[in-house]
Amino acid sequence: MLADSLKFADLCVLLAKLREAKGATASVTRKKHFEKFVATCADKCGEGEDVELGFHPVLRLLLTTKDTRSLNIKEKKLVDRVCKALALKPADIPKAKVQNATKVCEVLASEVSSRIAPEDFEHLSVAEINKRLDNMSESSDTANLQYLFKNCSQDELFWIFNIMIKNVESTIGVATNIILSWLGPQAVSRWNAARDLAEVVAPTAQDDESLLGANFRPMLLARLPKEGWWEVIKENCGDEFFVETKYDGEHVLLHKIDKDKYKWYTRNGKDFTKDYGGSSKLTDLVSGRIHPFFRSTVTDCILDCELMLWDKKLKKLGECFFLLRKDLRKY
Numbered sequence: 001m002l003a004d005s006l007k008f009a010d011l012c013v014l015l016a017k018l019r020e021a022k023g024a025t026a027s028v029t030r031k032k033h034f035e036k037f038v039a040t041c042a043d044k045c046g047e048g049e050d051v052e053l054g055f056h057p058v059l060r061l062l063l064t065t066k067d068t069r070s071l072n073i074k075e076k077k078l079v080d081r082v083c084k085a086l087a088l089k090p091a092d093i094p095k096a097k098v099q100n101a102t103k104v105c106e107v108l109a110s111e112v113s114s115r116i117a118p119e120d121f122e123h124l125s126v127a128e129i130n131k132r133l134d135n136m137s138e139s140s141d142t143a144n145l146q147y148l149f150k151n152c153s154q155d156e157l158f159w160i161f162n163i164m165i166k167n168v169e170s171t172i173g174v175a176t177n178i179i180l181s182w183l184g185p186q187a188v189s190r191w192n193a194a195r196d197l198a199e200v201v202a203p204t205a206q207d208d209e210s211l212l213g214a215n216f217r218p219m220l221l222a223r224l225p226k227e228g229w230w231e232v233i234k235e236n237c238g239d240e241f242f243v244e245t246k247y248d249g250e251h252v253l254l255h256k257i258d259k260d261k262y263k264w265y266t267r268n269g270k271d272f273t274k275d276y277g278g279s280s281k282l283t284d285l286v287s288g289r290i291h292p293f294f295r296s297t298v299t300d301c302i303l304d305c306e307l308m309l310w311d312k313k314l315k316k317l318g319e320c321f322f323l324l325r326k327d328l329r330k331y
Contacts (some may be wrong), residue, residue, distance in 0.1 A: 002054035003127035005044045008152075010037075011061060011126060012159050018172040030169040030174060035180045052201040055183075057126050059197050061159075063176055066197055069137050071164050075104045078165050082108050084151065085142040086115060100172045105161035113154035122149045133163065192217045195269045211302065213255050215265045218304050221246070247317065249308040256294065256301045262287040 014037045021029045041058065042051045073081065079096045083089060090096070095107045132144045136281045148160060162168045169176055180187040180200065190200045193214040224232055232240065251267040264276040264287075277285030286307075309318030 001049060002041055002051075003057035003130065004125050005046070006041060006058065007123040008061075008126050008129045008156060008159075009123040010040070012155050015062075015159055015168065015172055016155070026176075031182055033178070038183075044213070056198055056201050057130050059201065060130060061126065061163055062168060063179060063197060064163050064168045066176060066195075067166075068136060068196075070166070071133075071137050074165050075101050076094060078161060079104065081140070081142075081145060081164075082112065082161075086112065086146045095325070096308065101165060101167045102162065105158050105165070105167065105171075108161055109154050109158035112149050114159055116149045123153075123156070124148075124151055129160070133160075136164070153233045195265075212300055213257050213263050215269055215271065216253075217269070218251065218253050218267055220267065221250075244264060247308055249304045249306040249317075252305060252307050254303040255307060256298065256303070260291075260297045320328045 014033060017033045018030050021033070038051075038055070041055060045051050046053050057301075060069065075096075079090050079093065083093065093107065093111050096104050096111070098107070100105060129148075132148055135144045148157065152160065159168070162171050169179070177188055180191055183200065187200050190202070191197075193199070193216045195217065252272070253265045253267075255263040255265075257263065260280040262273065262276070262278055262280070264272045266272060275285075277287030280288055280291035281286040310316075311318045
């Protein structure tokens, strides 16, 4: 498997090259570095392994802001975690008290390397790095982080820290859509449709059936031009058309699955299933409250909707939707 044979150090070399590319030809240079790296990955794939599918574990470490794995930490908590693993206090690393996330990662990588001499080791694989990061996303235990301290170089730790705080794209100075475009013309549209890195490298596009439960991008409104707006409406709707009130709430996609299961995604791809309820049995949350209003014949469906607050005292729609996230059980 590619993830087992590809060393994380090789990915770090690519990231460093992308970061160092400057000037008018930077975009061209970066793309060439990336394409050369992908070609190398193809040579490392196992017999019969699909190159695109095999690239998914690599993509998780490159497009950190789009990966579903999250340690829920930023610079300050990263410093706290590293200090805990080193049995230090944050005050013991004063240079880490800076506002720049990339600089914080540089300081921490240097600090760890100066205190822990790596044991004799072979550079860890991409698969092993992902495994350790997955473990760290599930537990704040220091064992996995300490393992990385002992088995990674200073450069590798620098990028690992950036991955932990989802700062890789910012550090290399390349937008997500640019990186996706390097993978091929369909990669960006696949991401917009599914919001899933696994789907980006999938050999076939998503069909309508597989959209159920998937975190895809909803259809959004577009502002009409100040001049010629009527011609646009007439061209698309004709002389007669319906007008619908635009409510200012939370644009969400509600997925009803197997009758009793629910998933909630915002227009920006945030998963709020935990807050709104993933089951009809959670009667104190939104899913449980709206469940009785579905016809018994509705088993699966996707609703593109605007979630609003209803003021029970004033008997009207509320204007401040953010209150719903704080007081879900009151409404």
